[in-house]
Amino acid sequence: VQCQFLEVYNETVRDLLHPDTPHGSIQIRECPSGEIVIAGAREEMAMTYEDCMRLLDIGALGRITGETDINQQSSRSHAIFTIFLQQQAVGKEAGRAEVVTSKLHLVDLAGSERVKKSNAAGERFKETVTINQGLLALGNVISALGDEQRKATHVPYRESKITRMLQDSLGGNSRTLMIATVSAADSCIEETINTLKYANRARNIRNKPVINKGTRESIQAIDEEIRAMQLQLLQQQLQGGGDGLQGDLLGGLDIAEEERRLLIQKLGGSTPEQVNEAVRKRAGILEDELSAAKENLRRAEEAGSLSARAAEKLSKDSAALQAQV
Secondary structure: OEEEEEEEEOOEEEEOOOOOOOOOOOEEEEOOOOOEEEEOOOOEEOOOHHHHHHHHHHHHHOOOEEEEOOEEEEEOOEEEEEEEEEEEEEOOOOOOEEEEEEEEEEEEOOOOOOHHHHOOOOHHHHHHHHHHHHHHHHHHHHHHHHOHHHHHHOOOHHHOHHHHHOHHHHOOOOOOOOOOOOOOOHHHHHHHHHHHHHHHHHOOOOOOOOOOOOOHHHHHHHHHHHHHHHHHHHHHHHHOOOOOHHHHHHHHHHHHHHHHHHHHHHOOOOOOOOHHHHHHHHHHHHHHHHHHHHHHHHHHHHHOOOOHHHHHHHHHHHHHHHHHO
């Protein structure tokens, strides 16, 4: 069992268990397998329940708070306490082990604020803006996930750090519980109604969590698929004059293969979670990039701000992504 405690403050990720981490060094990355990884953040080993609670208390003391007219100790950030669990059991066949890796996110979202009530100014005003922007981005993701048509095209996870970090918990293979906290005060009736509407939209999300399993044979099969894709991408790069897109995708597949090798080595030769979904999830990533490219082209054309050369480049990128999908 390992624990990690992060906060998103003014769209910067901070490690609450390691406050000496250099500012801006923590980055959010997406593996070729589709898993979201927080590069630069560290985990702490927890042997008991008491260890987990101790780490939670230590991190909570480091959270950024501030005084406003409506709260003397207002949270100025979103916080995520994550518990990573790895279980290993020997299978029926000798020499083969099954590893199950899981993670639990405990998320505390800063409350939405109205400047006219909190009277936030200066740094507090900037914090309020970024808090509300993160909540708005999360609301957009929730709306997209609750709409089957929008979910099939594009979900705007990249609009904020908090939605990016929670990507595989919101629309992925997970069980998700949202608790909406409201005030009993009459003066907060408007905020209470908005919070309930926010939570009601989340009810439309339908996740179907299953335990992902894999064997060494499935890894070998995916290796063969990836090698075939690498060859196909290389051929397209040579035929297309090397515009760089195919080369980037080829490099990404190389990274995926190396990452899988390191994961297998780290887990003692056992199959990592979701590895048998790597190729299919890579296709999903390509579809996401294609939707974003088409949307950028449409907006630029509507604004009439696109040069002929830029239009040709965007069109070629969209066509290349379409071919990969």
